[in-house]
Amino acid sequence: MPEQRFTSVWTREHKPRRAQQGLSREQIVRATVELLDAEGMESLSMRKLGAKLGAGATSLYWHVANKNELLELAMDEVFGAVRIPASDSWREVVGNVAWGLRAAILAHPWFTFVLGSLPALGPNAMNCSATLCAALARAGFQKHDIDYAGAAVLSYTVGATAPEAAYTSALKRRGITMEQAQRDLAPAVEKVARAHPEVHARFQEAVESTIDPLAHRQLAFDFGLVSMLDGLAMRLPKSADMSSNHQTH
Amino acid sequence: MPEQRFTSVWTREHKPRRAQQGLSREQIVRATVELLDAEGMESLSMRKLGAKLGAGATSLYWHVANKNELLELAMDEVFGAVRIPASDSWREVVGNVAWGLRAAILAHPWFTFVLGSLPALGPNAMNCSATLCAALARAGFQKHDIDYAGAAVLSYTVGATAPEAAYTSALKRRGITMEQAQRDLAPAVEKVARAHPEVHARFQEAVESTIDPLAHRQLAFDFGLVSMLDGLAMRLPKSADMSSNHQTH
């Protein structure tokens, strides 16, 4: 087996070319994000992207080594859209980053696919995790616990938001309403109800609920986020921060 | 726009054919899991799968409507491998399910890709979330909080384990050692170090650390899981369970 290398856009250096005319890397990345937002991950092809830019598909390969590099760049573009808050309260900083990341994922549902397959080494991603860790360090976490706590919040945020984004965007793109989807899934739920009656009961509750589904999902996210933050607060060496029951939103 | 339907393997009914000869659905699903484990998500093709079974690619379409259905079935197969614990302590049940799911994801890194794109409506997935919710209900959570708490634990578990599985399996499949990867990433980290020196310091610590990287990742996962469980325990209406500081593993 030949000693392979682990590569990424961020390990090659890249001199920005004269932005005179023709294509530029920034322009290509912007178009990529737009196309992904509009049509989703599996509809992005180099030919379509080229056409959108009024260029041939293979012209893109001058500015970018391959499709994966393009996706890495697009991912970091989304990380860049996460607003980084400034505050003295670590709970506020961490909570705001989590909600910001959630908003970014919901706006760009393809994001988590890229995050799951390619390393996030871009400057904006680094900036995100750095502010998180800085806040946690200031809060009083020590050494490895800083990384652990930061990773825990990011993991929960991504894990909670990704399927939500995938589901809602899949429905929207295919022109299916939420009610239609629930109606279509009813038989499958019915089948499972025999083994787990209490699951069925809660599903019915959800269907007949009068709360706005969007508000419902926000409540669910907040519940988990607040729980995580409270649990982290318990792990602070000296109980410096005791405002554990504040809502983050 | 024509009123589309939201479909899934689990919404169609399926009569298991006579298992006499030729292909069967179970056999195909087993082979799918094997192929995905061995070569990863992007290397699964109907032609390869057919060849592995000694059949033509298009023969599979008699037993399964399309590739997505196949992936749904494979996903539920993995859910079925999660051992469901029996215990009176809700923390033990929830913790064990989380660790079991983590083990399943690490053994089948393609799992989270499917989970992210297709609905998990299979019986084994339902069983998993049902035991989780049953334990949480017994613990004292009420109504929606049961779902919220269950979703929080699953979200954290998936969000924390998925990138870990993706990274380690990508390295293994391409024959790259962990040390080699860290060496390859060094220039990118170096570049970011200028903006965030404290990130660089912790990265160096991690590289030079003498702890086994596997143990390190397990510690990180446990840190977040215990934090989440502690935070959930705080949300129990009457403080029925106060054993908040026990480790789960």
Added chain:
DNA sequence: TGGGGTCTCGTACAGTGTTCGAGGTCACTC
């Protein structure tokens, strides 16, 4: 007038998921 770097792109290759329809193999009935 000549390079030489920078950039575009047509062609080609090996692969993909899936449709269609022709055919083959049974178990059962007349």
Added chain:
DNA sequence: GAGTGACCTCGAACACTGTACGAGACCCCA
């Protein structure tokens, strides 16, 4: 035994995909 219809397999074809390669175009500078 002949015939029928359900069950199952599969070759060919279609419209795609990512990207390697090499031919050319443009522009700046000597």
